[in-house]
Amino acid sequence: MATKTAPINMRVEPQVRNVIDAAANLLKVDRSVFIQxxxxxxxxxxxxxxxxxxxxxxAFDAFEQALKVKPKxxxxxxxxxxxxxxxQ
Incomplete structure (x- = not known):
């Protein structure tokens, strides 16, 4: 059974896209995979x-002691x- 996907759309400035693309290329994945x-x-x-x-x-001992205190x-x-x- 195939899993459905859901689209996520965004707009970014070209220089942001270029940095993302450069990083994705270094990892040899596409932009969508990199962003995901x-x-x-x-x-x-x-x-x-x-x-x-x-x-x-x-701090853990203090935390445990605080948990043991009966609430008012x-x-x-x-x-x-x-x-x-x-x-009623």
């Missing part, structure tokens, strides 16, 4: 920077959750 690979690599980096993080031993009761939240819904 570069965009995908950057997208993965952005996502991992928002999702993954590394801590040294001291929030009176407003407790009242809200115990309130009868308007449609």
């Amino acid at each position: 690979q570069a965009a995908l690599a950057q997208a993965r980096l952005v996502i991992s920077n928002q999702r993954d993080f590394a801590l040294d031993d001291v 009761a929030n009176e407003g939240m407790t009242e809200l959750l115990n309130r009868k819904a308007p449609w």
